[in-house]
Amino acid sequence: MALLEEDRVRRLLRPLLRTRTVLEPVASRPAERELTGTRFGGLPAMEDGESWPVCDGCADDLRFVAQVNNERDGLHDRLPIAFFTFFYCWNCHPWGRSGERGGWLVRSYTSLTDPHVADAGDGPAFEERHALPLPGKSLPDGCGMSLHCPELWDLVPGDSGGRDAWANWRVVDSASLDLTHERVRAPHLRNAGVAIGGYPYWANGGDQTPFCPDCPDPMELLLQIRPTELTDASWGDVGTLYLFMCREHTQRTGLRIQCT
Ligand SMILES: [Zn+2]
Ligand SMILES: [Zn+2]
Numbered sequence: 001m002a003l004l005e006e007d008r009v010r011r012l013l014r015p016l017l018r019t020r021t022v023l024e025p026v027a028s029r030p031a032e033r034e035l036t037g038t039r040f041g042g043l044p045a046m047e048d049g050e051s052w053p054v055c056d057g058c059a060d061d062l063r064f065v066a067q068v069n070n071e072r073d074g075l076h077d078r079l080p081i082a083f084f085t086f087f088y089c090w091n092c093h094p095w096g097r098s099g100e101r102g103g104w105l106v107r108s109y110t111s112l113t114d115p116h117v118a119d120a121g122d123g124p125a126f127e128e129r130h131a132l133p134l135p136g137k138s139l140p141d142g143c144g145m146s147l148h149c150p151e152l153w154d155l156v157p158g159d160s161g162g163r164d165a166w167a168n169w170r171v172v173d174s175a176s177l178d179l180t181h182e183r184v185r186a187p188h189l190r191n192a193g194v195a196i197g198g199y200p201y202w203a204n205g206g207d208q209t210p211f212c213p214d215c216p217d218p219m220e221l222l223l224q225i226r227p228t229e230l231t232d233a234s235w236g237d238v239g240t241l242y243l244f245m246c247r248e249h250t251q252r253t254g255l256r257i258q259c260t
Contacts, residue, residue, distance in 0.1 A: 004155060004168045009175040012152045013139055017179060019076035020138040020191070020198025020221075023131035025230045030130065035115055036083055038073045040066045040231040042128030044085045048114035050107070052123040055089040057103045061123040062087035065233050068196055068223060075135040076197040079220060079245050084108040086223065086243060088233070094255065106222070106243060106253045126232045131194070137180040138198030140207075141190045142169060147207045147218060148199070159206075194228050197221060203240040203258040210254030212246035219244035219254050235259070 023038065030037055036045045044064045046052075053062045064087055068074070071082040087105045088094075094103030140148040146158060156168040176182075176190060191201035200221050202208070209218045222243040225231065235241050236259040244254040 003164070004171045006171050006175050006178075009152065009172055010179065012149055013172075013175055013179055016139055016148055018138045018198050020136050021073065021075045021078075021196045022134045022136050022183075023073075023194045023196065023230065024134055025194075025228065026130050026132045028130070029128075033117075034069075035117055036067070036069050036112060038067065038069045038131060038133070040129045040131070040233075041126030043118045043120060043122070043125060044087075045083070045112070045115045045117055046085075046107075047109065047112055048116065052118055053087050053105050053107070055092060055103055057089060057092035057094065060089065060091055062089050062105055063124050063126070063233070064118075065126070065231065066223070066225070070196065073133040074196055075133055078197055079222060079247055079250065080110070081108040081245075081250055082111055084222070104255055106245070108245070108250055108253075110250075129230050131230055133196075136182065136195075136198070138182075138191055138195075139176045139180055140199045141202055142172070143202050143205075144199055144207045144209075145172070147209055191224070193224075193226055194230055195221075195224050200224055200242050200256075201226065201240065203238075204260045205258055208242075208256045208258070210244050210256065212249055212252045214249045214252060215246065217246065217248065219246050219252065222253065 044067050055062050067085040085107045089103040092103035145153045156165050191199050211218050222245040225241045235257045239257050239259040242256040246252040
């Protein structure tokens with residue numbers, strides 16, 4: 001099998017380019033407490049009339065993981081919501097279940113009319129940490145090509161593991177780095193880090209992008225949490241958590257977790 005030409009690979013990849021925002025941990029806190037600032041841990045902002053969410057599996061309080069001011073900190077072609085909060089239940093460990101709902105919650109808002117920060121003691125909290133948003137570009141990682149670029153997946157070919165395939169994946173990696181200028185140069189770390197938008201870094205196993213039940217489209221990455229100093233929350237043994245949302249039907253969200 002002939003080695004793929006990098007020009008040809010670049011032509012296949014260019015239409016797939018997405019932007020993303022990497023959330024880089026920072027030690028400093030904002031000077032003033034920001035009601036709807038992006039943060040991990042601490043207390044969430046809620047809309048007037050909302051209360052601390054309860055797990056629909058075990059009826060315990062959900063734990064607040066993170067909130068994102070998408071409108072301000074989403075420096076990419078963001079999903080059409082202004083703000084979201086994310087809660088999770090460590091009693092129920094919802095990943096791996098067949099159902100899309102249960103044991104976790106994304107509350108998303110196109111605008112907030114009268115938000116307030118939840119009271120301390122309303123629910124269990126992680127230590128509050130902050131992030132700096134940095135813009136970047138993103139292409140699917142290796143296994144993501146099976147969904148997003150089947151033509152390339154077939155050309156490589158896919159996950160055959162043959163020597164030719166490895167050589168072809170190196171061509172793909174080189175072309176990808178050339179197009180995205182990712183700061184993390186190691187190709188096997190494509191889409192690393194904590195990020196909103198772009199494509200996921202599938203930590204272990206194949207592409208598990210959920211599809212929207214209301215349309216034929218795959219959902220888009222809303223938030224990816226790789227193991228990070230941004231949060232004490234963790235999922236299994238070195239787990240990466242992925243939240244997805246349909247761009248058209250923003251009430252449709254999906255959760256995936258992969259452990260390495
Ligand atoms: Zn639960
Ligand atoms: Zn949809």
